[in-house]
Amino acid sequence: GQSLEQPSEVTAVEGAIVQINCTYQTSGFYGLSWYQQHDGGAPTFLSYNALDGLEETGRFSSFLSRSDSYGYLLLQELQMKDSASYFCAVVTDTGRRALTFGSGTRLQVQP
Amino acid sequence: ETGVTQTPRHLVMGMTNKKSLKCEQHLGHNAMYWYKQSAKKPLELMFVYSLEERVENNSVPSRFSPECPNSSHLFLHLHTLQPEDSALYLCASSQDLSLATYEQYFGPGTRLTVT
Numbered sequence: 001g002q003s004l005e006q007p008s009e010v011t012a013v014e015g016a017i018v019q020i021n022c023t024y025q026t027s028g029f030y031g032l033s034w035y036q037q038h039d040g041g042a043p044t045f046l047s048y049n050a051l052d053g054l055e056e057t058g059r060f061s062s063f064l065s066r067s068d069s070y071g072y073l074l075l076q077e078l079q080m081k082d083s084a085s086y087f088c089a090v091v092t093d094t095g096r097r098a099l100t101f102g103s104g105t106r107l108q109v110q111p
Numbered sequence: 112e113t114g115v116t117q118t119p120r121h122l123v124m125g126m127t128n129k130k131s132l133k134c135e136q137h138l139g140h141n142a143m144y145w146y147k148q149s150a151k152k153p154l155e156l157m158f159v160y161s162l163e164e165r166v167e168n169n170s171v172p173s174r175f176s177p178e179c180p181n182s183s184h185l186f187l188h189l190h191t192l193q194p195e196d197s198a199l200y201l202c203a204s205s206q207d208l209s210l211a212t213y214e215q216y217f218g219p220g221t222r223l224t225v226t
Binding site for chain 2: 104
């Protein structure tokens with residue numbers, strides 16, 4: 001089967017840097033995606049890593065290590081609007097591409 | 112706005128009712144999905160459609176019946192639901208079922224309460 005582990009909650013202050021980790025166990029691994037979901041809102045795509053290394057998009061960066069089955073989302077210069085849930089999701093290919101989500105990490109940014 | 116709309120946004124129904132959820136995407140995508148989101152649980156994939164053909168049914172009970180009349184519209188027909196079916200139901204689309212599946216566009220969801 002497949003499993004993804006990420007912390008359930010993280011708290012940080014405005015202006016700080018926070019890292020949300022994701023470890024996974026799956027067959028047919030193809031890549032790792034990250035999504036953000038504000039309370040009452042729709043999940044929105046943030047980033048995707050298919051290769052090892054760091055991908056940077058503005059204040060957000062995402063990292064993948066395929067050999068360690070591990071990735072993380074790095075949020076810099078935190079703002080109050082970053083308070084949301086963040087989901088890692090693995091893309092697998094076992095005959096058909098599929099996206100499987102983790103349980104999500106609730107990030108609370110404090111002033 | 113993600114280009115995916117869902118109606119209704121909120122729905123309360125009794126266990127003997129029949130109702131339908133509607134999803135429409137304005138992105139020209141070829142793949143559409145239904146997910147169930149319950150508190151403190153991962154998003155659960157329910158159904159996948161590609162070019163109006165159902166390609167996956169993730170062991171979903173028959174009281175949930177999807178319909179995809181064209182590549183822009185997706186419905187979820189509900190009947191004789193149980194209280195444990197109360198959840199947020201999310202519709203999503205992606206360009207296709209190839210590599211693009213990593214980037215899915217979600218609608219705002221329908222908050223369903225079964226009484």
